[in-house]
Amino acid sequence: MADTPLINFASLVMMAVVPYLLASQGTMLAGRTGLFIVSQEGVMLVGASVGFLGAYLFDSLAAGMVLAMLAGGLFGVALAYFTTNLKMDQFVIGLALFFLGLGLSSLLFKIVVGVTLQPPIIPTLDRLPIPLLSEIPVLGPILFDQNILVYLSILLSLFLYFFLYKTSTGLSLRAVGENPKAADSLGVSVTRWRYATTIIGSMLMGLAGAYLPMVYTGTYTDGIVRGRGWLAIALTFFGGWSPQGILLGSFFFALVEILALRVQVTDIGLPHQFLRMLPYLATILVMVFAFRRVRAPAFLGQNYDRESRTSS
Amino acid sequence: MNNEPLLELTGINKSFGPVQALKDISLTLRANEIHGLLGGNGAGKTTLMNVLFGLYKPDSGLIKLRGQPVEINAPRDAIELGIGMVHQHFLQVNDFTVAENIVLGTRLPNRPTMDLSGAVEQITELSIRFGLEVNPKAPIAALPMGVRQRVEILKALYRGVEVLILDEPTTHLTPQEVEMLFQSLQLMVAEGMSVVFITHKLREVMAACHTISVLRDGQRMFTRPRDEVTEEMIVRNMVGGDIALEESLLFSEAPEDERTYDRQAQPVLDIQGMRIDGEATALVDSVSLAVRPGEILGIAGVAGNGQQEMVEGILGIRPIAAGAVLFDGQDVSGAATEHILGLGVAYVPQDRQQDGFLPKASIAQNLILGAQRQQPYSSRRGFMNWKAIYTSARSLIAEYSIRAQDPKEPAANLSGGNIQRAMLARAFSRPIRLLIAHNPTSGLDIPSVEFIYSRILDHRQQGGATLLLSENMDELVLLSDRIAVIYEGRIAGILDRSTFDAYEIGRLMSGANDDD
Numbered sequence: 001m002a003d004t005p006l007i008n009f010a011s012l013v014m015m016a017v018v019p020y021l022l023a024s025q026g027t028m029l030a031g032r033t034g035l036f037i038v039s040q041e042g043v044m045l046v047g048a049s050v051g052f053l054g055a056y057l058f059d060s061l062a063a064g065m066v067l068a069m070l071a072g073g074l075f076g077v078a079l080a081y082f083t084t085n086l087k088m089d090q091f092v093i094g095l096a097l098f099f100l101g102l103g104l105s106s107l108l109f110k111i112v113v114g115v116t117l118q119p120p121i122i123p124t125l126d127r128l129p130i131p132l133l134s135e136i137p138v139l140g141p142i143l144f145d146q147n148i149l150v151y152l153s154i155l156l157s158l159f160l161y162f163f164l165y166k167t168s169t170g171l172s173l174r175a176v177g178e179n180p181k182a183a184d185s186l187g188v189s190v191t192r193w194r195y196a197t198t199i200i201g202s203m204l205m206g207l208a209g210a211y212l213p214m215v216y217t218g219t220y221t222d223g224i225v226r227g228r229g230w231l232a233i234a235l236t237f238f239g240g241w242s243p244q245g246i247l248l249g250s251f252f253f254a255l256v257e258i259l260a261l262r263v264q265v266t267d268i269g270l271p272h273q274f275l276r277m278l279p280y281l282a283t284i285l286v287m288v289f290a291f292r293r294v295r296a297p298a299f300l301g302q303n304y305d306r307e308s309r310t311s312s
Numbered sequence: 313m314n315n316e317p318l319l320e321l322t323g324i325n326k327s328f329g330p331v332q333a334l335k336d337i338s339l340t341l342r343a344n345e346i347h348g349l350l351g352g353n354g355a356g357k358t359t360l361m362n363v364l365f366g367l368y369k370p371d372s373g374l375i376k377l378r379g380q381p382v383e384i385n386a387p388r389d390a391i392e393l394g395i396g397m398v399h400q401h402f403l404q405v406n407d408f409t410v411a412e413n414i415v416l417g418t419r420l421p422n423r424p425t426m427d428l429s430g431a432v433e434q435i436t437e438l439s440i441r442f443g444l445e446v447n448p449k450a451p452i453a454a455l456p457m458g459v460r461q462r463v464e465i466l467k468a469l470y471r472g473v474e475v476l477i478l479d480e481p482t483t484h485l486t487p488q489e490v491e492m493l494f495q496s497l498q499l500m501v502a503e504g505m506s507v508v509f510i511t512h513k514l515r516e517v518m519a520a521c522h523t524i525s526v527l528r529d530g531q532r533m534f535t536r537p538r539d540e541v542t543e544e545m546i547v548r549n550m551v552g553g554d555i556a557l558e559e560s561l562l563f564s565e566a567p568e569d570e571r572t573y574d575r576q577a578q579p580v581l582d583i584q585g586m587r588i589d590g591e592a593t594a595l596v597d598s599v600s601l602a603v604r605p606g607e608i609l610g611i612a613g614v615a616g617n618g619q620q621e622m623v624e625g626i627l628g629i630r631p632i633a634a635g636a637v638l639f640d641g642q643d644v645s646g647a648a649t650e651h652i653l654g655l656g657v658a659y660v661p662q663d664r665q666q667d668g669f670l671p672k673a674s675i676a677q678n679l680i681l682g683a684q685r686q687q688p689y690s691s692r693r694g695f696m697n698w699k700a701i702y703t704s705a706r707s708l709i710a711e712y713s714i715r716a717q718d719p720k721e722p723a724a725n726l727s728g729g730n731i732q733r734a735m736l737a738r739a740f741s742r743p744i745r746l747l748i749a750h751n752p753t754s755g756l757d758i759p760s761v762e763f764i765y766s767r768i769l770d771h772r773q774q775g776g777a778t779l780l781l782s783e784n785m786d787e788l789v790l791l792s793d794r795i796a797v798i799y800e801g802r803i804a805g806i807l808d809r810s811t812f813d814a815y816e817i818g819r820l821m822s823g824a825n826d827d828d
Contacts, residue, residue, distance in 0.1 A: 168415065175405045175416050182403035185367070186417035186467070187388030298406070307368055 009258065010142045014150055015215065016254035019044070019225075021153045022208035023232035024239065024246045025160055026201030030076075031241055032164065033193045034177040034299035035083060038094035041229030042101025043075045043202055044209030049105035051210025052220040053112050055122045064122070065210050072206020075101065076199035084191045087303045098229075106222050121218045125149065125211075149211055156204075160243035173197065177297035180304040190304050205229070234283035241296055253279045317379075318343045318506045319395075319475055324363055324373030329725075333359045334370070335530040341475060346497055346507045348521030348538075350514070352550050352729075352757025356530040357510045358400070361477045365397040366390040396468025397477040402460050404452050411435060411448040414467050431470075438469050443496045457484035457615050465496070476500065477508040482516055483754070483783060484615050487818040494520045512550075512757070514543055515786075526550055551758045571793055571809060573606035573772075578641055580605055580746050580777035581626070585635035588618075588625045588801075594633070595621040596801045603746065603777040608768065610792030611781040612817050618801035619781045620662070623748055626779075627659060628652050639746070653682060658739035662750035662781070664731045671724035675716050676705035678723045679738050704741070712737040712763075729756050736764055740771075747771055750781040765791060785814050799823045 023040050030037050047068040055064030075097055082093045113120060125147040133144040164170040173193055175183040180190045208228075213220050235253050239245030260275035319341040326334040334356045341347055351357045362368040364375065366384040375382055377393055384390050390397070404413050415431045432448045439446055444462040452460060461484060468476050478497075482490045497507050497520065509521055517524055518538070525535040526549040533549040579602035588596040596618045603609045613619055624630035626637050628649040637645045644652050653659070661667035669678045680689050680701055688700040705719035712733045716726060726734065732752070739747060747768070753761045768778060768791060782788050788795050789812050796806045797820035804820040807813070 168418070171408070171412055171415070172417055175408070178405040178407050179403060182405055182413075183417065185365075185387045185397065185399070185403045187386070187391050188417040189386075189388070 007138060007141050009262070011145070012258050013251065013254045014142060014146055016257050017250045018149050018153045018215075019208040019211050019228050020232055020235055020250040020253045021157060021247065022149075022204045022211070023229060024235040024250060025153075025157060025243060026204035026208075027232055027236040028201075028239070028241050028243065028246055029160065029204075030194070030197040030201040031236065031300050032174055032177045032297055033190070033197045034180060034297060034302060034304065035080070035194045035198050036090050036094070036301040037079065037198065037201060037205075038091055038233065039075060039079065039097035039101060039202075039229075040205050040232045041225055041227070042098035042105075043072050043205040044101075044212075044225045044229045045105035045223075046071050046075065046101045046108075047206030047209025048212050048224050049108050049209075049220050050206070052122060052213040053108060055210075055214065056120055057112070061122070061125060061214055064214065065207055068206040068210035069203040070206070072202040072204070072209070073199050074202075075206075076202030077195075079202065080195040080198040083303055084194050087305060090301050090303065105220075109220050109222075119219045119221075122213065124216075124218050125214045147215060149207075149215075154247065157243045157247040164243060174297075177299055180299055181306075184304070184306060205232075208232075231279050234280060237296065238279075238283045238286050252282070256282075316343065317341070318377070319364075320374075320376040320379075321360070321364065322374040322376070324360065324375075325371045326359060326363060326368060327371055331727075333530050334363070337373075337527070337530070337532050339525060339532060339535070341506045341508065342523075343474075343504050343506050344501050345522040346501055346509055346520055348517035348524045349508055349510045349527065350512065350517055350524065350546060350550060351527035352512060352759075355527040355550070355757070357527055358479055359530075360527070361397060361479060361508060361510060364390065365395060365477060391471050391473070394472065394474040395477070396471060396473035396475070398461070398464040398468060398479060398481060400480040400483060402457075402464050404460060404463065406453040407451075409449055409451050410446055410455070410463050413452055413463060414448070414470050418471065435466060435470060438466055442469065442499050443492065444469075458486065458489045461485065461493075469500075474504070475506045475508065477510065479510045480512070481509070482511065482513065486614055486821045487785060487814055488822060490516065514546055517546070518543065528552060547758065573604060573793065575604065577604045577606075579603055579638070580640060581779060582638035582641070583622075583626065583635070584638065586622065586625055586632050586637065587634040588621050588630055589633045590621075594801055596625060596632075599635070599798075599801070599803055601779075601796060601803065603779050605745075605775045605777055606772055607793045608772050608778040608780055608791050610788035610795040611779065611798055612785065612788050612795050612821055613781075613783075613798035614821055615783055617798050617821075619750065619798060621801070622798070623659070623661075623750060623779075623781065626652075626748065627657070656743065656745035658742065658744040658747050660735050660739050660747070660749040660752050662754065664728065664735060668735050669723050669731055672722055674720045675709070675714070675723050675726065675734060676701050676719035678734055679705045679708050679719070679741070681738065683742060708734075708737040708741060729760060732756055733760060736767065740767055744771075745776060747776060747778045748781075749778065751783060752780070753782075753784065753787060785817065788817075789814065797821055 023044060027037050027040060050071040051064040051068030054067035055061045079093055079097060082088045083090050127145055128148050130144040134140045136144070164174060172183065172188045175188060176190050176193045184190050209225060212224050217224065231253060235246060235249050239249040256275060256278045260272045263270055263275055264272040317340045321337065321339045324334050324337045325332070337356070337360055339360070349357050359368060363370045364384065366386045366389050369385070375384060382393055384393065405416065408416070411428045411432050414435055415428060435448045438444070439462070444466055446459055446462050446466065452463065461481060465476070481493060485493065501507055509517065511517055522538055523535060524538055524541050524546065526533040526546055528550060581603040583599055583601045586596055586599045587594050599622060601609065611619060621630060625632045628647055632645055635645070636643055639652065639655050644655070670681065683689055688697055690696055702719050708714070709716055709719060714726070714730050714733045714737065716730065723731065723734070736752065749768070753764055756764070768780070772778060780788065780791060793809055794806055795812065795817060797804045797817055799821060800823065804823065807817065
């Protein structure tokens with residue numbers, strides 16, 4: 001099967017889906033318990049830095065991924081602690097963590113590698129063609145000849161869908177974000193769920209960051225995330241805070257990203273900056289026109305205090 | 313009847329900051345009994361039950377279940393011990409169905425199909441056994457308040473509770489629904505359960521309870537069997553010495569005589585065919601009402617039948633789709649809220665937390681809210697005159713006995729009843745022609761209620777018009793010259809004072825005329 005330009009293009013889009021998908025599902029998961037993470041960009045930068053350094057030092061991409069997730073998880077612990085135990089504002093802490101991640105990612109790289117014109121390179125993630133399925137004409141090379149994280153992130157989305165909507169544990173989780181007091185009064189621990197989802201969500205963001213050096217560049221550079229973290233927040237709204245919506249939306253966001261790259265190399269008279277703007281624009285349009293259907297969790301961004309007498 | 317104590321609370325203390333809400337309270341619950349817990353606002357009824365349910369941590373005290381000391385640190389512990397609570401504000405997830413709300417948090421097997429049919433069967437069985445009719449598959453947000461309350465009770469029954477606490481359960485119910493609720497409660501205690509019924513409504517306690525306890529200022533005044541108490545005894549203990557029962561409006565046996573006012577006078581407020589559209593259906597439809605000088609027009613209705621929207625339409629908070637609102641014969645539909653209020657309208661919203669006050673602003677700021685651009689609070693150049701504001705705040709705090717240390721403290725420090733007093737102080741602190749009050753006495757203690765009733769009647773006496781929306785039937789019957797009943801956004805009927813009848817009103821409130 002010869003690679004036609006279109007198949008090639010579609011395959012690149014599939015590849016670009018991963019960071020959006022992981023970071024947005026992480027955002028959605030925590031948001032469903034009412035904790036609104038806004039530190040994606042910073043956590044992804046740390047994930048990229050730690051993931052690269054881990055892979056470089058231990059000579060193993062898997063080690064890099066695990067370390068990136070651990071680093072992301074630590075950010076999640078911090079966010080959960082400050083907002084659930086200390087009841088500090090979620091946005092303030094989230095933005096503080098973004099800045100922390102921004103500086104830390106660069107610092108870590110410089111401590112370990114130093115300032116150099118010739119940064120070390122790690123091997124990129126191999127393609128993992130699935131036997132038989134990858135032989136299917138057209139669809140095979142697009143869907144089933146990808147790296148492992150493409151498969152995993154899509155499987156994760158499907159898993160999240162079943163978990164949230166088809167299990168009683170998912171029912172409890174959703175209740176925490178919709179009405180924490182109701183959940184609490186039925187013995188569902190708000191704090192525990194917020195910790196769990198924020199840590200897991202932040203781990204997914206760390207992994208999303210690590211994906212970038214491991215698939216695209218082979219090395220870490222400052223600002224490697226290029227706004228994907230902020231876009232992940234937009235995508236979460238775009239996808240209506242549901243795993244399936246985010247899965248669909250991530251294809252759109254990835255498509256625009258690849259399109260913007262293409263336009264950059266094949267001059268068609270449309271500035272690529274314009275295309276880079278599209279996902280944000282699309283999100284605004286969705287928010288404006290479909291806001292009634294696209295409903296965020298009712299207690300998104302609000303801390304819960306059992307003994308508070310003013311919030312009900 | 314079984315005399316074994318099921319649950320014993322001993323020496324419970326609880327403080328919120330400097331306020332001691334519970335002072336060394338002890339209470340004993342027995343099986344097979346409905347235990348009425350009465351008290352004014354701030355008496356500590358709800359706080360005590362929140363301690364029992366694990367929502368509040370007591371500063372000291374002991375809880376014993378069947379003679380065994382137990383530790384309740386969270387609602388989870390309470391539920392495991394068989395204690396359930398139905399809160400005044402329902403704790404339900406609007407997005408979920410009835411069944412989902414009920415099974416939430418129980419250890420349901422995690423099946424990938426989310427098959428709730430087993431649970432649905434169990435819920436249906438419970439609802440038949442106790443006369444609590446619901447459709448388990450209905451989405452909860454669409455249900456009327458009476459049904460949502462049954463869901464709250466079923467939530468507790470589904471968990472197999474033995475002690476059920478009901479916090480002000482009749483607030484959202486029609487008289488008929490209240491009677492059905494009492495029948496269900498009797499069925500429960502007949503099976504060995506113990507029910508705690510928190511209320512400030514005397515008649516309900518006398519009608520339904522076997523044992524009655526009265527709390528005041530965080531202390532228990534007495535606990536006695538129903539047969540040994542009289543209404544007067546309860547009131548004296550709820551209120552303390554500071555009420556003259558003989559002159560009380562609230563407990564007057566026969567409501568006063570026929571009232572007179574000029575029925576031909578030009579209405580202060582004239583609503584003509586008002587319609588307000590919601591997402592799918594009209595929230596308020598073809599409502600025409602007139603309130604004349606010296607008249608109190610009561611609006612009866614189960615909560616959520618368009619009362620809130622109607623008021624917001626009158627005040628220009630919500631756009632009206634059709635019809636007109638006239639104030640003194642002058643069309644004000646579409647005018648800005650500030651303009652309408654400036655014509656001499658005062659509004660006491662029902663949801664004090666949401667619409668009534670600013671929790672983080674000071675009490676003084678809340679007391680002048682709406683008049684902050686007027687002299688003497690503000691100079692012509694727009695500078696605030698804090699001296700005048702604090703002077704007026706101090707006198708209002710004294711006049712309305714608002715329990716506050718200082719007008720500068722944040723309003724959120726006030727208890728619900730004191731916030732309500734502050735809002736009424738604000739409404740009456742300016743010259744007004746029309747008072748719009750929505751559930752003005754909800755959650756207030758008896759002296760406050762008396763005080764507010766007398767203020768409203770004074771306002772009427774001076775020729776002011778009043779639109780009184782209330783879910784408290786006794787209040788409407790006591791105060792109103794006429795009562796209009798609203799059902800699903802339409803006026804189902806208007807009764808004159810001489811023809812007031814709680815059952816007829818209840819029938820209209822439940823939409824009984826729809827079938828005709």
